Amino acid sequence: MKPSLVKGTRDFGPEQMSKRLFIFDTIRATFKRFGFLPLETPAMENLSTLTGKYGDEGDQLLFKILNSGDFAASIAPEVLATGSKAVLPKIAEKGLRYDLTVPFARYVVMNRHALALPFKRYQMQPVWRADRPQKGRYREFYQCDADVVGTDSLLCEAEIVLMVHEVMRNLGIQNFALKVNNRKILTGIAEAIGAPGMEGALAVAIDKLDKIGQEKVLDELRDRGFAESAITALLPMFTMQGTTEEVLNKLKSWLTQSETAQKGIAELEETLRLVAQYGLENPQIELDVTLARGLSYYTGAIFEVKALGVSIGSISGGGRYDNLTSAFGTSERLSGVGISFGVDRIYDVMEELSLFPADAGQGTTVLLVPFDAEGRSVALPLLNALRRAGVSAEMYPDLAKVKKMLDYANAKRIPYVVLIGSEEVQTGQLAVKNMLTGEQQKMTAEAVISFVQG
Amino acid sequence: MKPSLVKGTRDFGPEQMSKRLFIFDTIRATFKRFGFLPLETPAMENLSTLTGKYGDEGDQLLFKILNSGDFAASIAPEVLATGSKAVLPKIAEKGLRYDLTVPFARYVVMNRHALALPFKRYQMQPVWRADRPQKGRYREFYQCDADVVGTDSLLCEAEIVLMVHEVMRNLGIQNFALKVNNRKILTGIAEAIGAPGMEGALAVAIDKLDKIGQEKVLDELRDRGFAESAITALLPMFTMQGTTEEVLNKLKSWLTQSETAQKGIAELEETLRLVAQYGLENPQIELDVTLARGLSYYTGAIFEVKALGVSIGSISGGGRYDNLTSAFGTSERLSGVGISFGVDRIYDVMEELSLFPADAGQGTTVLLVPFDAEGRSVALPLLNALRRAGVSAEMYPDLAKVKKMLDYANAKRIPYVVLIGSEEVQTGQLAVKNMLTGEQQKMTAEAVISFVQG
Numbered sequence: 011m012k013p014s015l016v017k018g019t020r021d022f023g024p025e026q027m028s029k030r031l032f033i034f035d036t037i038r039a040t041f042k043r044f045g046f047l048p049l050e051t052p053a054m055e056n057l058s059t060l061t062g063k064y065g066d067e068g069d070q071l072l073f074k075i076l077n078s079g080d081f082a083a084s085i086a087p088e089v090l091a092t093g094s095k096a097v098l099p100k101i102a103e104k105g106l107r108y109d110l111t112v113p114f115a116r117y118v119v120m121n122r123h124a125l126a127l128p129f130k131r132y133q134m135q136p137v138w139r140a141d142r143p144q145k146g147r148y149r150e151f152y153q154c155d156a157d158v159v160g161t162d163s164l165l166c167e168a169e170i171v172l173m174v175h176e177v178m179r180n181l182g183i184q185n186f187a188l189k190v191n192n193r194k195i196l197t198g199i200a201e202a203i204g205a206p207g208m209e210g211a212l213a214v215a216i217d218k219l220d221k222i223g224q225e226k227v228l229d230e231l232r233d234r235g236f237a238e239s240a241i242t243a244l245l246p247m248f249t250m251q252g253t254t255e256e257v258l259n260k261l262k263s264w265l266t267q268s269e270t271a272q273k274g275i276a277e278l279e280e281t282l283r284l285v286a287q288y289g290l291e292n293p294q295i296e297l298d299v300t301l302a303r304g305l306s307y308y309t310g311a312i313f314e315v316k317a318l319g320v321s322i323g324s325i326s327g328g329g330r331y332d333n334l335t336s337a338f339g340t341s342e343r344l345s346g347v348g349i350s351f352g353v354d355r356i357y358d359v360m361e362e363l364s365l366f367p368a369d370a371g372q373g374t375t376v377l378l379v380p381f382d383a384e385g386r387s388v389a390l391p392l393l394n395a396l397r398r399a400g401v402s403a404e405m406y407p408d409l410a411k412v413k414k415m416l417d418y419a420n421a422k423r424i425p426y427v428v429l430i431g432s433e434e435v436q437t438g439q440l441a442v443k444n445m446l447t448g449e450q451q452k453m454t455a456e457a458v459i460s461f462v463q464g
Numbered sequence: 465m466k467p468s469l470v471k472g473t474r475d476f477g478p479e480q481m482s483k484r485l486f487i488f489d490t491i492r493a494t495f496k497r498f499g500f501l502p503l504e505t506p507a508m509e510n511l512s513t514l515t516g517k518y519g520d521e522g523d524q525l526l527f528k529i530l531n532s533g534d535f536a537a538s539i540a541p542e543v544l545a546t547g548s549k550a551v552l553p554k555i556a557e558k559g560l561r562y563d564l565t566v567p568f569a570r571y572v573v574m575n576r577h578a579l580a581l582p583f584k585r586y587q588m589q590p591v592w593r594a595d596r597p598q599k600g601r602y603r604e605f606y607q608c609d610a611d612v613v614g615t616d617s618l619l620c621e622a623e624i625v626l627m628v629h630e631v632m633r634n635l636g637i638q639n640f641a642l643k644v645n646n647r648k649i650l651t652g653i654a655e656a657i658g659a660p661g662m663e664g665a666l667a668v669a670i671d672k673l674d675k676i677g678q679e680k681v682l683d684e685l686r687d688r689g690f691a692e693s694a695i696t697a698l699l700p701m702f703t704m705q706g707t708t709e710e711v712l713n714k715l716k717s718w719l720t721q722s723e724t725a726q727k728g729i730a731e732l733e734e735t736l737r738l739v740a741q742y743g744l745e746n747p748q749i750e751l752d753v754t755l756a757r758g759l760s761y762y763t764g765a766i767f768e769v770k771a772l773g774v775s776i777g778s779i780s781g782g783g784r785y786d787n788l789t790s791a792f793g794t795s796e797r798l799s800g801v802g803i804s805f806g807v808d809r810i811y812d813v814m815e816e817l818s819l820f821p822a823d824a825g826q827g828t829t830v831l832l833v834p835f836d837a838e839g840r841s842v843a844l845p846l847l848n849a850l851r852r853a854g855v856s857a858e859m860y861p862d863l864a865k866v867k868k869m870l871d872y873a874n875a876k877r878i879p880y881v882v883l884i885g886s887e888e889v890q891t892g893q894l895a896v897k898n899m900l901t902g903e904q905q906k907m908t909a910e911a912v913i914s915f916v917q918g
Contacts, residue, residue: 020506021506028502043854045831045858050481054473056469075529076555085544104470119466120468120475130858150507165861391742407582407619408616
């Protein structure tokens with residue numbers, strides 16, 4: 011009989027929410043400063059919009075919504091016998107959104123005539139996946155995406171680099187690495203070692219270098235069908251240490267034969283040149299030739315952000331794609347580049363490193379504590395005036411014992427309490443107590459307002 | 465093949481979203497100033513949590529989520545034959561939230577031990593109802609609720625009155641009426657006219673007074689089973705015009721026999737007295753003895769807000785209830801009072817009356833328009849500096865024709881454009897164009913920053 015949460019979903023109580031709102035507000039404000047405009051799409055999409063966009067596994071993970079009304083009437087007993095796959099289209103036409111990219115593409119297709127290109131939109135909404143819940147993996151979680159579509163300009167890549175730095179610094183995450191790569195370099199490496207088209211498998215294996223070491227990576231490549239000649243040819247890859255500039259130079263001379271790789275290198279160099287022109291202070295960019303994230307999707311730049319000093323996976327990722335709307339059968343080619351921030355991971359990083367500003371989890375600033383009805387008559391106009399001045403303020407609603415009211419202030423972590431007893435009413439000097447230090451000062455109601463505003 | 469929206473759902477494009485964000489931000493900031501803390505609950509709840517809380521009709525309107533995996537295997541052919549009601553529990557255990565009150569109650573029950581009472585929470589999230597879509601009625605819409613539970617104090621009612629005034633004024637809706645009533649008065653009237661317990665039918669009929677006139681209201685009451693004596697006894701009800709004070713006095717003398725009514729009147733009077741103590745300027749409160757909203761739920765104060773000068777229904781409503789968590793079988797009685805704001809209706813009111821501030825729908829403030837690569841090298845550091853100063857700024861990503869870039873600025877309603885040609889690069893005097901007035905001025909990059917901040 012006791013109510014419970016759906017497995018893999020969470021409530022966010024006041025303190026968590028206040029911190030989450032700090033993250034949302036910071037990301038939103040940064041997106042806005044970079045000229046991205048807000049979009050919201052419905053939680054429900056037609057299954058015809060969602061199905062086939064995320065691979066077979068993704069289709070399995072879509073939450074499907076039962077048709078309203080007499081759905082059982084649409085199930086013929088003989089269809090039932092053939093299993094869930096045959097029954098599904100009869101009884102469910104809608105599903106919950108799985109990411110923000112497919113709804114964005116659907117929006118662009120449906121509103122193409124009215125959109126000024128390039129179109130820059132951001133979207134911050136929950137998505138749902140019928141995954142097996144486990145630590146750090148939820149069935150409902152927020153994504154914060156910013157994309158610009160309708161231009162090939164590398165300025166957009168540079169903007170993403172700038173914006174990632176801004177978001178991280180505005181959040182207070184000073185210690186991070188923005189890993190960058192380019193799909194064309196990976197493609198070029200596969201070409202250069204005589205394994206064209208196998209960059210996906212290549213990237214997956216090399217990605218494990220830190221964990222399992224060079225020998226085991228090579229073993230895995232053998233298992234994945236790379237010829238011995240390809241593996242020998244790949245060896246220069248493991249000497250790609252150094253500054254971004256050094257690595258780029260090594261790649262340039264190693265991959266002279268691959269036009270694709272040279273194009274990828276040139277794109278990266280141009281992006282970095284543009285970033286330098288902005289005057290970005292202390293860029294935290296790291297070229298990582300093994301970075302691949304959702305390779306099948308990206309066609310140019312690939313981005314990933316990791317917070318340093320914590321063992322939490324990537325907190326942001328994105329890249330350049332070639333055709334946002336092709337899955338909807340459009341003929342127009344709309345290239346774009348985007349970045350997605352994961353609020354849950356960012357929350358974990360900030361919590362673990364104690365990066366939330368002191369007031370991010372704070373609600374009310376002042377609690378008024380009148381001792382009796384007379385004190386109330388002094389408290390109520392002050393309550394009104396505090397709020398008018400933009401201060402979060404409340405009054406304990408019942409005429410309770412003072413201790414009970416102070417306990418309430420402590421439980422809600424309210425930093426200031428104004429005590430209003432009969433002496434305070436008579437003299438007009440109210441007692442303001444700092445709940446952190448215990449310090450107490452007397453002042454007029456007017457003085458309280460500026461005092462608590464710091 | 466063309467993608468479409470699920471019926472009854474909507475995309476919110478950039479301009480609508482910017483305006484909606486103005487509403488959300490205003491309501492959220494006001495809730496916060498009144499000491500309400502944020503809560504978010506999952507979109508999905510167990511059907512056992514939702515079912516039976518909204519009446520039979522409500523149960524029909526719940527969106528149900530198909531169980532993952534091989535759901536068809538759980539349908540026995542013989543169960544199928546008995547219809548949807550029997551099949552449902554086998555294949556769907558989850559549903560989408562229908563309102564914010566039941567999830568709030570579930571949260572309180574699950575976290576009761578950790579909550580400091582009185583607990584003040586706000587919640588601003590979408591809800592879903594499988595209603596037949598029609599003009600102004602959607603299957604996905606936002607609710608913005610603020611509730612305080614765990615106290616009977618009428619100060620909470622007064623706070624709601626204050627907060628409604630603050631929200632409306634902060635939104636710019638100066639012309640509104642906050643209708644108030646008390647369930648106990650309605651109960652008392654039913655008692656007084658010899659129809660105890662029939663206050664629900666009474667309120668529904670009287671609510672139509674403005675539309676159908678007194679005679680037809682009385683006819684309806686006859687149809688609803690009110691005796692002729694009751695109808696005669698009700699006649700004083702129709703003379704309840706005048707100021708709130710006058711109406712309260714008339715009620716007091718008319719309903720002397722009903723203890724319940726006298727209690728309701730006293731509660732209303734005390735609430736109004738507290739509101740006056742706050743020093744609320746120009747209160748827009750209107751006592752409406754016929755106001756009933758979801759009567760079965762409310763036990764004391766009833767609130768409803770209407771914008772004047774437009775024919776849009778109520779934009780906000782709420783009231784005092786006796787036991788938030790009883791539906792979950794708890795023994796503790798948690799009384800509360802709450803208010804809910806309807807964002808869609810508020811949007812319609814503000815749009816119809818042109819109340820949105822000029823910058824509510826605005827995204828980017830400045831577009832930089834470099835004529836060539838040289839211009840870009842001047843534009844990029846300025847772009848960075850503008851954003852650092854908090855200004856939303858962007859640069860057209862491609863080196864396109866100037867006209868194309870200006871068209872882009874107009875399409876996005878960007879008010880300022882900075883033109884950077886070779887002359888501007890040489891002299892360091894950039895041309896700032898006001899896109900509304902057409903006016904153009906020359907100034908240094910530094911001056912641009914303070915100029916556009918106005």
